[in-house]
Amino acid sequence: MFNKSPIPPIFFKKDLNALVRFTSTVLTPVIWFRQKSTRAISLANQSPISPPVNREMRALDRSFFKKQITVIAAVFQDPTFLSKFTRHAKNDYLQLSGVNHIINLPLENGETTKAVLLRHDIDNLNDVPSKVSKKSLEILQEAKALLTTHTLSLDYNHWRADEILHAILPECLHHEIPTGFTTVGHIAHLNVRNEYLPYKNLIGEVIMDKNPRIRTVVNKLDSIDSKFRTFSMEVLAGENLFQVEQNESNCKFQFDFRKVYWNSRLHTEHGRLINQFKPGSAVCDVFSGVGPFAIPAGKNRVFVFANDLNPESYKALMCNITLNKTSSFVNAFNLDGAQFIKISPHLLLDYANKEKFIELPIPKVHRTSHNKDGGKLLANPVSMAIPKVFDHYVMNLPGIAIDFLTAFRGLYLDERLSVMTKEEGFQFPIIHVHCFHKATLENRNPSTEEAILSLKERISQSLGYDIPISALSTHYVRKVAPTKDMYCVSFRLPREVAFATLV
Incomplete structure (x- = not known):
């Protein structure tokens, strides 16, 4: 040649x-x-080839x-x-x-x-x-x-999205070009700063072009509503299609992103807590949303009572229970969080007394398994007893979750519940409360120790009991804003709180 x-x-x-x-x-x-x-x-x-x-x-x-x-x-x-x-x-x-x-x-x-x-x-x-x-x-x-x-x-x-935007945006805006975003299903969720708003649609189109799986780009318009944790949004590029399917923890979640709360940045935190739940135990998820804690835990054969006040979240939760085939382990509720906490021990006890146990699907038998007479071996049915007490409470509503701790005061005063506390091996549940700690004008850069002490004081105030700091296990989750951090504080419900006399 x-x-x-x-x-x-x-x-x-x-x-x-x-x-x-x-x-x-x-x-x-x-x-x-x-x-x-x-x-x-x-x-x-080498310098890259710029557009x-x-x-x-x-x-x-x-x-x-x-x-x-x-x-x-x-x-x-x-x-x-x-x-x-x-x-x-x-x-x-x-x-x-x-x-x-x-x-x-x-x-x-x-x-x-x-x-x-x-x-x-x-x-x-x-x-x-x-x-x-x-x-x-x-x-x-x-x-x-x-x-x-x-x-x-x-x-x-x-060229990449940041390279295209560098070629379009004024040089004075090159310091922090908004090419980062959170993905929820096919939606890219941005928080566009004020100085970039004149270019928001350009930014949205470029991001959609450079990320083939993205079909819709939205911008958050206001802060998260404290009641249902939803926010107003505008479409910057793509379709007005908000019904999404999100994969996490080997589960599928379907929901309308406009109407419910979902934060993909919390997937590590979801997994961290889920790994603490033992199969056969019971978990009470007070602010469950569409089920990022409840559904994967249910798949792991954990009994979960999942609650959310938002009717749209409850509807999506019911859908996701069916979608992921976890109805044997996950029960959904649509109640106020404080009300749910107060009645949760009774709900589980009544359910356990009525159902007692659940039968699990019979495992598939290998085709070559035979008895000595040549007949096929059949697997014995497997059942699992329903526990009568919760091992864990999850409270993932960081803006106000600490305030709901007051609902635990006197939780075990009822005779049906107090009798169980005397049984051998009984332990009060572990509470996992997610919360924010914000810097103050007096202390703009608080240390971790100062943040934990502040959270301890707030928790003690809601419990009506001065809980020792040694009883708290504090996990740093993430930085939400330059002066705002998210923590998860875990502690076992103190006996003094469980039997506190209600005024």
Whole structure:
């Protein structure tokens, strides 16, 4: 094939000061090389190829973002040298996202040949000997490589979202371009700052273009409502489609994102608590939402009583129980949180006394399992006793959850419940209360110890009992805002609170 090529080979002479003249009939008629001492150039130090700039753009014009760059293509007459070069010259061949460094180079006779594109900062044939590494140069010399120029055409699809937005937005807004977002199903959820609002639709379109799974981009318009934890939103790009399906903890969740609360950033926290729930135990999820704690726990054969005041959350929770086949373990309620806490021990006790146990699906028997007479073996039915007391309470409503701790006062005063506390092995439930700690004007950078002490005082006030700080297990969840952190404080319900006399 190479014998038919009109391109003559390029020879590098050993004499470093020698000038070698050769002819290329493809692109460049006459080219001169001066061979010099070489040095390796790290890709990390190379400047990326930036897109064309238009800071006056207000409606996204994708056709504007076109750019042509000249690179050098190396053709190896012996294909084994092509493989050798790509193995040993990683710092010298083209490494641009979405662009293959090995191409089919067209020849004048209509055929094509494989070629390796060199780094994008090498755009002149005369610069090759001085810019590639010593090892790369040796391979090119040994292979008697043939070099020529090649034009790469880049378009809108080549650049990342942040690169496109850098080319559109004013330079004064480059410090914190809003390319980060939370994904909920097919929706990208942004919190666009005021200074970026004139460009919000541009930002939305670019983000949707650069993330193929995103079909809708929304911007949060106001703070989260404290009652149902929902917020107003506007569509920046894509469809007005808010019914989503979200996968988490090997479960599927379906809901209308406008009408319920969901925070994908809490998936690690969901998993952390779920892993503490033992199969066969009972958990009371006071502010369950659509079920990110309840459904996976139910799949793990944990009995969950899940409650949410929002009718839309309750409706989605019921749907997700069915969708994930957890109806044997998850029961849903639509009550006020304080009311639910107060009646929860009675709900579980009545349920356990009535049902006593549940039968689990019979495991599949291996087809080759037979008894000694040749008959197939049948698995025995499996049942699980329903517990009469809760092991855990989950209170994931960080804005006001601490206030609901007052509902635990006197929770076990009822004789039916107090009798159970005398049984051997009885333990009061562990309460996991999620809460925020905000910096104050007096203390803008509180330490972890100061935050824990503040949370301890607030919890004690709601419980009506000065709980020792040693009884608290505090877990830092995440930073919600520069001066606002989210924690989960876990503690066992104190006997003094469980039997507190109600005024």
